[in-house]
Amino acid sequence: MKNVKLNKRERHTRLVEKLKEDPFLTDEELMHMFNVSIQTIRLDRLELGIPELRERIKNVAEQSYSKVRAIGGTEIVGELVDINLGTSGISILETDETMAFLKTSIVRGHNIYAQAESLAIAVIDADVALTGVANVKYKDLVKAGEKLIAKAEVTRKRANKYFVHVFTYVGQKQVFRGKFILASIEQKN
């Protein structure tokens, strides 16, 4: 690994990087990485305002958990900010580099699609819903870091089929439009 001792400044920047990559590292593991004592790591965290392992893990857990929890178990891509079951809903997705092409930082289509599709499913007032048909158009490019606001509206319901329209915006600009036909599944097992 790193068998050379860095100075404080360098160690601090690297420490922040390391923990960004992997927030599950204990002080002990970090101490070996940087070849300093555990006290030094703790002083560093103190100076940098980095919480302890258990807090870090908890933060990661709570973040993603509250999103899922809001709707009571349904898995959603993005954060649900408003929902009227059976009629409409809004979700927000903060894009980042991991969702984009390396070279261009342009967000890949399937991330935008995933947000829209999962919102469409969430809006349906049914236990389990599946996409039958989707008709989508990407109207403009989305760059990593932009915030996607998706608005879904149920336009029609026929038997167990739902027609849902989703429009996604970055600010005022529409970047995506999708029509989904969803089927709610009956538990017939």
Add this chain to the structure above:
Amino acid sequence: MKNVKLNKRERHTRLVEKLKEDPFLTDEELMHMFNVSIQTIRLDRLELGIPELRERIKNVAEQSYSKVRAIGGTEIVGELVDINLGTSGISILETDETMAFLKTSIVRGHNIYAQAESLAIAVIDADVALTGVANVKYKDLVKAGEKLIAKAEVTRKRANKYFVHVFTYVGQKQVFRGKFILASIEQKN
């Protein structure tokens, strides 16, 4: 809350429910909820095979953490097994529980879509390609664990627009069909 003492069986079912709702509850909080001693709670968890708070939190954190990585990490969703740039390509995606709905183990649509879309982009003989329009149909359910074989074919090319058809199979059975219109982007910045 509950000021009546339940019997073991009832308490166990309720305990499982409670922790499903909120895995961040400590033994102490649970002990107050059920009006029993902390040892009883610990015996209960032991019998039910429920890990301690810190483990539960860690599980939640790790799950959602790896999910973010998985959906963002690769440029191509699935494994590219054959490609003829500009004409056709085949990719394989092994599905698992993380791609599926919890209750039903049915693979969520956007995973199937992501495989198809990224294969369509890969097939295009251009530096960067973006989905303009997609028209897809999910023809049958996919269960977690099944292997998706996606076959893409370029059907037409006009200026910088490509028309790509993707068919996805599980074994011999077709589960998905998609038409994508992709645009290759010129670096005009």
Add this chain to the structure above:
DNA sequence: CTTATTATTAGTATCAGGTACTAAACACAA
């Protein structure tokens, strides 16, 4: 070279939220 000052390390006490184990008390049914 000799102080200051900063950086690092050592060591102890304490905490939360547990595990693991022993033993006692209680419930109530045969």
Add this chain to the structure above:
DNA sequence: TTGTGTTTAGTACCTGATACTAATAATAAG
């Protein structure tokens, strides 16, 4: 009454920390 299951009490120990004191090492300033 005796047996069996359930609950509680209590102790020792664990991890990954905080909070604190004090000593030592490294580097800069005089």
